[in-house]
Each structure stands twice: as structure tokens, then as C-alpha cells.
Amino acid sequence: MRYAYYPGCSLHSTGSEFDLSLRAVSPRLGLELEEVEGWICCGSTPAHSVSGLLALALPVANLSLVERMRREEVVVPCASCFRRLKAGHHETTESPEVMERVNAVVEPPYQGTVEIRHPLEILSAPEMLRRISTLATKDLSHLRVACYYGCLLTRPPEVMRFDRHEYPMSMDTVLRAAGITTLEWNSKTMCCGAAFSLTETEIVYKLTADILEEARAAGANASAVACPLCHANLDTRQSEIEERLERTFGLPAFYFTQLLGLAMGIPAGRLGIGKHLVDAGGLLPPEPEPLMEAASVVVCRECDLPTRGGGNRE
Amino acid sequence: MNRAVTTERITPNSGFAKAILGESGVDVNLCYQCGKCAAGCPVAYVMDYPPAQLIHAARLGLEDLVLSSKTIWLCAACETCTTRCPQDVDIAKVMDAAKILGVARGYRPALGEVRAFHKAALANVRRFGRMWEAGMIVSLKLRTRRFTKDLDLGKRMLRKGKLRLFPTLRGARRAARVFSRVEKAEEEREST
Ligand code: SF4
Numbered sequence: 001m002r003y004a005y006y007p008g009c010s011l012h013s014t015g016s017e018f019d020l021s022l023r024a025v026s027p028r029l030g031l032e033l034e035e036v037e038g039w040i041c042c043g044s045t046p047a048h049s050v051s052g053l054l055a056l057a058l059p060v061a062n063l064s065l066v067e068r069m070r071r072e073e074v075v076v077p078c079a080s081c082f083r084r085l086k087a088g089h090h091e092t093t094e095s096p097e098v099m100e101r102v103n104a105v106v107e108p109p110y111q112g113t114v115e116i117r118h119p120l121e122i123l124s125a126p127e128m129l130r131r132i133s134t135l136a137t138k139d140l141s142h143l144r145v146a147c148y149y150g151c152l153l154t155r156p157p158e159v160m161r162f163d164r165h166e167y168p169m170s171m172d173t174v175l176r177a178a179g180i181t182t183l184e185w186n187s188k189t190m191c192c193g194a195a196f197s198l199t200e201t202e203i204v205y206k207l208t209a210d211i212l213e214e215a216r217a218a219g220a221n222a223s224a225v226a227c228p229l230c231h232a233n234l235d236t237r238q239s240e241i242e243e244r245l246e247r248t249f250g251l252p253a254f255y256f257t258q259l260l261g262l263a264m265g266i267p268a269g270r271l272g273i274g275k276h277l278v279d280a281g282g283l284l285p286p287e288p289e290p291l292m293e294a295a296s297v298v299v300c301r302e303c304d305l306p307t308r309g310g311g312n313r314e
Numbered sequence: 315m316n317r318a319v320t321t322e323r324i325t326p327n328s329g330f331a332k333a334i335l336g337e338s339g340v341d342v343n344l345c346y347q348c349g350k351c352a353a354g355c356p357v358a359y360v361m362d363y364p365p366a367q368l369i370h371a372a373r374l375g376l377e378d379l380v381l382s383s384k385t386i387w388l389c390a391a392c393e394t395c396t397t398r399c400p401q402d403v404d405i406a407k408v409m410d411a412a413k414i415l416g417v418a419r420g421y422r423p424a425l426g427e428v429r430a431f432h433k434a435a436l437a438n439v440r441r442f443g444r445m446w447e448a449g450m451i452v453s454l455k456l457r458t459r460r461f462t463k464d465l466d467l468g469k470r471m472l473r474k475g476k477l478r479l480f481p482t483l484r485g486a487r488r489a490a491r492v493f494s495r496v497e498k499a500e501e502e503r504e505s506t
């Protein structure tokens with residue numbers, strides 16, 4: 001299945017391992033992602049705090065690019081982009097008046113035809129779950145994962161139409177299909193403070209500490225996320241929180257796509273796991289022994305099989 | 315908890331409630347004060363008025379109180395309140411509308427740094443089309459004059475390749491066009 005793909009700003013920078021790991025697992029699952037040419041920022045929280053029109057125009061400008069590609073569905077992994085693109089589509093298609101106002105500033109005009117999909121929505125379809133179970137051959141039974149969905153993936157439900165909004169299960173279902181244990185716990189959709197990371201950092205410390213505390217109490221040894229803002233707070237800020245509370249969490253945060261990749265036997269390096277600040281070393285499966293002399297081995301990016309040197313690496 | 319004390323004349327269905335409706339499409343008069351929004355709000359503990367009080371104040375037309383409150387700038391836009399409100403009041407949208415009206419009517423944002431972040435981020439997107447985090451952080455520091463905050467973290471993120479040293483310009487022209495058209499459309503709307 002071929003989809004348009006909107007990575008958004010974070011997946012090209014602070015959350016690049018989400019992009020990397022999604023691209024690594026997609027071909028194996030039969031998903032082809034075609035990046036939207038010339039996409040721009042969705043505006044995120046700053047836009048909707050400053051101008052109602054801008055907050056719709058930025059995401060809709062991207063949806064109109066998807067229409068130009070003649071794609072009907074666009075995959076959006078970042079929870080914040082997902083929320084904003086959904087808002088853009090929802091508000092314009094609900095009201096002809098809003099559509100007109102937005103299309104007066106967007107080019108080419110949006111026709112309202114694009115379906116915005118989160119990877120979790122695609123992967124939690126029954127057919128995909130079966131495929132995941134067949135492909136996931138690595139033993140990750142030592143993991144106890146708290147799936148953390150955050151705010152924006154499911155809220156508000158009339159707009160997002162995605163999973164159960166108070167107690168979502170899609171990420172749990174996907175990871176369980178890959179043979180990973182996920183836990184029942186209470187903070188799946190609690191807010192981590194997200195956009196306050198750079199300004200009201202104290203709020204982030206408190207909210208994120210509560211989430212880490214809950215995950216630990218449920219017996220987790222790792223968390224899984226689907227949002228680069230959640231990841232930034234759970235992973236990047238964790239050591240600061242530990243210092244303040246004089247308490248160790250040592251709870252590595254993975255993107256769910258990274259865990260899927262590990263379960264499928266994709267090496268940690270190709271999933272960007274080394275980019276995290278909280279060390280996940282102890283939880284990773286052992287890397288396979290090299291099959292041939294290291295110097296002459298080139299791993300094919302498509303199929304991951306080692307080929308003799310000189311192969312096409314792109 | 316703070317109590318909204320006022321000597322102003324209080325009128326239901328106030329002009330201010332209408333202004334909020336105009337900006338956001340949300341009718342605060344629908345609120346029946348169940349308090350659910352305040353109960354679930356993760357940042358209510360630092361707000362000067364919990365969401366339910368703020369909505370009521372807006373309904374009563376207490377413009378000064380609402381527009382100079384910390385609450386509207388402390389809202390994390392998590393939309394728990396919006397999701398749970400039995401009266402379908404989109405509280406998160408009211409928070410945004412109040413920020414926008416406050417700035418338009420010359421109120422000083424109670425949390426200048428949050429406003430500075432929004433401005434720095436949007437200026438960055440307008441210029442580069444896609445957010446260039448490193449550049450945005452530098453310009454935020456110039457605006458807020460807090461140069462040492464998160465310095466260590468920034469260094470660690472650079473080392474991990476999580477911050478790009480240079481911006482891309484792909485999409486820059488499209489973004490700039492959207493921004494300037496929005497600006498024009500809003501000016502026209504204000505003058506009518
Ligand atoms: S949840 Fe809705 S009805 Fe209840 S107090 Fe808040 S705004 Fe009013």
C-alpha cells in the first residue's frame with residue numbers, strides 16, 4: 001500500500017529516530033511512504049495560540065499538497081502534526097465558510113479529500129497484526145512496556161476519531177502482536193506538559209515525573225511513545241527530573257516503531273536507538289554475529305541481508 | 315483557590331462572551347459549572363483561575379480578569395477539558411481565543427516567556443518553512459534573555475544529532491506566502 005507521508009519538523013530533527021525507525025519497518029510491512037514534496041510546518045501550538053486562521057491554513061496547505069500528489073491518504077506519525085492536520089481537515093470540511101476563508105490563503109485550494117492516518121491506526125488493523133506476528137521473530141519477552149499515548153493522538157474524539165480516547169489500546173495491540181508485554185496503567189493519556197518544555201519547564205518536570213512514577217509503579221522497564229514531544233520530555237528531561245527528585249527512574253523511552261523494528265530483528269543502530277539520552281543498552285537484544293568479514297560486508301538497506309561490497313546502498 | 319471578586323456590573327450573555335464566540339466559535343454561555351474541566355486539567359494546580367472559573371468569568375464579561383490571567387497562558391492545550399465537557403464547550407479553544415483577544419486589545423501577557431516562544435517559533439517557520447529548532451532556541455534566548463537555561467541539554471542534543479546546525483529552506487516560499495496572506499486577511503477582517 002502506498003501512502004503520502006508527512007514527517008513534520010520534529011521527525012527531521014529532535015525526533016529523527018521516529019522517522020528512521022518508521023522507514024525501517026514500513027517496507028517489511030508492505031507500506032510505501034512517499035514524502036510530501038515541499039511540505040511546511042503544521043504550526044503546532046504556537047499557531048493556534050496566535051491566530052485561528054493561521055492554525056488552519058498551515059496544515060491545510062499541506063493537505064492540498066497531498067491532493068496535488070493524487071494521494072488520498074497521508075501518514076502522519078507526530079501526534080501534534082496529526083492533531084493539527086486533522087483539525088485543518090475537520091474544520092474546513094464541516095463548514096463551507098471556513099473552507100472559503102482558508103482557501104483564500106492556501107494554494108492550490110483544498111478540496112477536502114484527504115484522509116489523515118496515524119501509523120498506529122494502519123498497523124492495528126487485523127491483517128497487519130497478523131503480518132507483524134509473523135515478522136517479529138526476536139525474543140523481547142524481558143520487556144515490560146508502558147504504552148504512553150499522550151494528549152493529542154486521541155483528543156478531542158469527534159475530530160481525531162482514533163482509538164478509545166480515555167484508555168486507548170492501539171499501541172498495546174501492535175506491540176503485543178510483536179510478542180512484547182505491555183502493561184495496564186493509569187497515565188496513558190495524561191499530559192506531559194509538551195510545548196512548555198522550553199518555557200515553563202517546571203510544569204514539565206512535575207507532569208513528566210508523575211508519568212514516570214506511574215509507569216514504574218505499574219512495573220514497567222521501558223515506555224513506548226508515538227509523539228516526539230512526549231519523547232523529548234520522557235527521555236531528554238528524565239535525568240534532570242531524577243536529579244531534582246533524587247530518585248532514579250532509568251526508564252528508557254522508545255518510539256513504538258523502534259520496538260517493532262527490534263522485534264523484527266532490525267539492528268538498533270538502524271532504528272536510531274543510540275540517539276536517546278536514557279541508555280537502553282541493557283534492554284536490547286544481542287546483535288547477531290557478523291556473517292562475513294566485516295570489511296567486505298555491506299548491508300542491503302531494503303532487505304537487511306548482507307551483500308558483498310559495492311552493492312547499491314541507497 | 316482564588317475567588318473572582320469584582321465590583322463591575324455583571325451581565326449574563328455579555329459582550330465579552332460574544333467576542334469569544336466571534337474569535338473561536340465557542341459559546342461560553344452553554345457552561346453549567348459542573349467543574350469537570352477543572353477537575354481533569356493537569357495544570358490547574360498552577361493556574362490563578364481553574365478552567366471552570368475562567369469560563370464563568372468570560373460568561374459574566376469579566377474581560378480584565380480573563381485577559382490578564384495566567385490561566386490562559388498556562389493552558390497546555392491538552393484538550394482533556396474539551397473532551398470531557400458535557401456541554402460541548404471547547405474550553406481549550408476559549409483559552410486560545412483569550413490569548414488572541416488579549417494581545418489584540420493590548421493586555422500584557424501574564425507569562426511573557428510563553429508569548430515569546432510562540433513568536434519565536436512562528437517567525438522561524440515563516441522564514442524557513444520548517445522549524446529550525448537550533449535557530450528558534452537562540453532567538454527565544456535573545457527575546458527572554460535567559461541565556462544559560464538548558465545549555466547543557468542543548469549540547470547533549472547536538473552531540474546526539476538531535477538538533478540541526480543549519481536550516482533547510484524547502485517549503486520556505488510556500489510558508490512565507492501563507493503567512494503574509496493570513497496577515498492580510500486578518501487586517502481586512504479587523505477593518506470591517
Ligand atoms: S466542563 Fe463544561 S460545563 Fe462543566 S464547568 Fe467546564 S465548561 Fe462548564
Ligand code: SF4
Nearest residue numbers: 355389390392393395
Ligand atoms: S486544554 Fe488547557 S485548560 Fe484544558 S485541561 Fe488541558 S491544560 Fe487544562
